[in-house]
Amino acid sequence: MAGGSDNKTRAFSDVVTVDAWHQPFSETGGRVDLHADVVFGTARIGAEKESPVRFRLSLRQAELIVVVPELEPISVDVMSVSRDAPDTQGRVRKSFAQEAQGRLGGGFAVTVSPAAPSASMSASAEATQAVRQKSDVELTSEVTAFVVTHSQTSEGHHRWRLEPIANKQLVGRPWKAAEAPRLTLVDERDGSHEIAGAVRVEVRCRREDLLIEDLALKDQTVWDSLKGQKGEKNRMAAAISYIRDRLVETGLEFDSIEDPFGVITLSSVIAQETR
Structure with a gap:
């Protein structure tokens, strides 16, 4: 189980890395701040010998979602949810x-x-x-590197949509995780012998939010035969197929990856207790 979770963290780690934590409930009177550190970048995909294609992958925009499973003995203090823009990340x-x-x-x-x-x-x-x-x-003048917009999913989970301001893709951190927790979790356990609840932090995007650049087939013979508009479509299909295979291998959830509005989960981690 731990290995699978770790795979879900590392599958597209150069595109997005997520780390989430909170203090133990038992040491804080049943209320803990949930911190989520998320970092975006550009991945160089297809370096392995068996890969038929190589390209650069980044995100145009994404969503960070805090998932509190329905049966977990945890609730969210709605007054604690971060709803404002992040701290300044740069200067103009x-x-x-x-x-x-x-x-x-x-x-x-x-x-x-x-x-x-x-x-x-x-x-x-x-x-x-x-x-x-x-x-x-x-x-x-001070500016933010990200536009951060809070809302909730159809299931009621808190989410933050992340969009770049100066770049065409997401780069860096949208907030200082240690200083700006996302929300406060409340322990709802009745007895001390119950297992503490767990929450999950995910990063999702739409298929159309995947920015695929410098796309090339590694087999020169195939490359020469695929030129023009048809060749471009075939190369893109190879890149999408590669991404789909990685999602399947690591157990990350996704809708139809051919649909531009299809939802893709790029990272999923369980918030860890830390001291």
């Missing part, structure tokens, strides 16, 4: 030039030699010259 730097103009007064005369075409210029009145002074002004 803006710079612009500020110009000041001054006037320089005075008379001047110019004389050209008679051997050449000549002219004379005199200024009895004040002549002016614009003097420009330039200074760079730099402003910084």
Whole structure:
């Protein structure tokens, strides 16, 4: 069982890694904060020799979901659920030039030699010259790297939809897990001899949220025969087939992977007790 859970954690670990924890219920008076650390990146898929295809895989957006099984002796304190945007993850730097103009007064005369075409210029009145002074002004403003939106699933589980702001794919952490728990769990056990309940933390996405790039078939003969639009479709089919096989091998749940709206579970972990 532990091995299977571990496989579900590592199946697409370069795309998304999830770690979840809380303190033991027995040491906290029956209330514990649930922390979930999630990190997104880009995976290089198909490095193994037997794989017919290689590509880069990342996510356009995803959802983190806290699953409290119906029969577990645990409830959620609804007032504790994190519903706000995460802390600042970066800065935007803006710079612009500020110009000041001054006037320089005075008379001047110019004389050209008679051997050449000549002219004379005199200024009895004040002549002016614009003097420009330039200074760079730099402003910084704080921004978040993710848009985080809380809602609930049709089963009533709390979820947070994660979308990137500056990138086309999810990169990095949406929040500081140790400082920003997702919610507080309440122990509902009547007797001390009951086993403490367990909660599951999952990351899901839609099929259309999978960003597949730099897609290539590793067999050059097959690659040469698959050119043009038809070849592109066949290469994409090979990539989807690879992803489907990995999901099946690790026991991760998914809907029809050919359907762009199909839901895919990319990671599933049981929150661990920690001291």
